Amino acid sequence: MKVPREYDLILQGATGFTGRMAADELAKHAPPFFRWAIAGRSEERLKPIAEKHGVPFLVADASDPEAMSHLAARTKAVISCAGPFAVFGTPLVDACVEQATHYADLTGELPWMQKLINKHHEHCAERGITLIPASGFDSVPTDLCVHDFLRELNEKGLADGETAPPISGFYFVRGGFNGGTLHSGIALAEAGHSLKPAEMKTGRVPSLKRWFAPFLMAPVNEAIVQRTHQLENRMASYREFMLCKSRGEAVFLNTALKVISSLMGSRFGRFLFKRFGPKPGEGPSLEKIEAGFANLTLLAGPLESPALTQSYAWSGDPSNLITTRCLVQTGLALAADEAQRGGVLTPASALGDKLFQRLKNIDAVRTI
Ligand SMILES: NC(=O)c1ccc[n+]([C@@H]2O[C@H](COP(=O)([O-])OP(=O)(O)OC[C@H]3O[C@@H](n4cnc5c(N)ncnc54)[C@H](OP(=O)(O)O)[C@@H]3O)[C@@H](O)[C@H]2O)c1
Incomplete structure (x- = not known):
């Protein structure tokens, strides 16, 4: 980037549930003399947040190119919390590409990400502009943990750099749910996309003495890991599930997910979610956010006798604290020009170990 910029980082969508929390995180972790600002469509809602942190605010509607x-x-x-991204996100991404500005967001909307890849990847790769969609709970933790696990496999001689045994991931999570996330899911379903994980099944993980059920975030996380493998020229498969204490819990979760995905697929079901679910701007209580966590256990090879097992503990509620820590550290890394390359990338292929180290430094994650 040749022309000096007024700011190092702008947080767009700072007035939403995750946006306000991202502003708190930025205020906590921005290095000395870091120049940041917040942006959104409403001066009235931006002003108190800007005053709280002593930073400038910019009024800018996401639908205005x-x-x-x-x-x-x-x-x-730029980091953006203004979603649903398929609805509000495209003008900002196009503008970042046009202005050679690095960008990250919280989308989990795979069809929209594919559109960005088709439209911008080649140009950004040539120009060194880094765009990282999916920089929240989906899919920073999974992508970075699998990246770290593959390094371990290589160091132990269990993989040869390009090929590795199949990897399975099992999440054990606690946390709340945001209105913004629900409405992004509804927007996807309204556009005709299924939210169902590919494998709607339960089973046993003998080596962990636990059961597994489908995981709602698996389709996004698996696709992001798959793209990292492609970008890094690696051959490795990754499947993700929810870890359960008993067979009964696994069967219950599987059934609940089937009901939720078929309701999301119907007009009446979506009406019920809109009517009775959390609204945009709403989210869980601070207590729930702070008590939340996401533990990810990765196994290489057969579930009954894996070649390697490694667990990672992420602290905080996945939808909010983990999400905003991941997004903010990604933004700080992009502003510090830590990205390894340009393109429409994944967290691991763009920032890899540097982002993982940043998150370890703030105690967002530890190996257990
Ligand atoms: N990847 C993950 O793990 C993860 C986790 C949590 C959330 N998310 C996603 O992140 C997004 C935000 O979630 P949230 O819970 O924070 O939702 P939210 O509270 O509804 O916030 C949405 C934000 O977008 C802004 N916005 C909407 N239309 C806009 C426009 N035309 N111009 C400028 N700003 C506009 C809103 O501004 P106003 O305040 O003016 O309405 C608000 O700041 C959602 O898409 C959600 O799915 C992802």
Whole structure:
């Protein structure tokens, strides 16, 4: 980037549930003399957040390409919490590409990510512009943990750099649910996309003495890991599930997920979610956010006798604390020009060990 920019980082969508928390995280972790600002569509909602942190605010509607272009031209990097991204996100991404500004967001909307790859990957790869969609709970923890696990497998001689045994991931999570996430799911379903994990089954993990059920985030996390493998020229498969204490719990979760995905697929079901579910801007209580966690156990090879097992503990509620820690550290890394390359990338292929180290440094994750 040749022309000096006014800001190192702008946080777009700072007035939403995750946006407000991301602003708190940025205020906590921005290095000395770091120049950051917040942005959103409402001056009234931006002002108190800007005053709380003593930073400037920019009023810019996400649906206005010109406003997005001015925003992108003023900063080295942007992080965005203004979703659903398939609805509000495209003008900002286009503006970042046009202005050679690095970008990361919280999308889990795979069809939209595919559109970004088709439209921008080649150009960004040539120009060294780094775009990292899926920089929240989906899919930073999975992508970085699998990346770390593959390094361990290589160091122990259990993989040869390019090929590795199949990897299975099992999440044990506690946390709440945001209105913003629900409405992103509804927008996806309304556009005709299924939210069902590929494998709707339960089973046993003998080596962990536990059961597994399908995991709602698995389709996104598996696709992101798959893209990292492609970008890094690796041959490795990855499957992800929810870890359960008993067979009964696994069967219950499997049934609940089937009911939720078929309700999401019907107009009446979506009406019920809109009517009775959390609204945009709403999220869990602070107590629930702080008591939340996500433990991921990775196994290489057969479930009954894995060649290697490793567990990672992420602290905080996945939808909010883990998500905003991941997004903010990604933004700080992009602003510090830590990305290894340009393109529409994944967290591990863009920032890899550097991002993992940043998250370890703030105690967001530890190996157990
Ligand atoms: N990857 C993950 O793990 C993860 C976790 C949590 C959330 N998410 C995703 O992150 C997104 C935000 O979630 P949330 O819970 O924070 O939702 P939210 O509370 O509804 O926040 C949405 C934000 O988008 C802003 N926005 C909407 N339309 C806009 C426009 N035209 N111009 C500018 N800003 C606009 C809203 O501004 P106003 O305040 O003015 O309405 C608000 O700041 C959702 O898409 C959700 O699915 C992902």
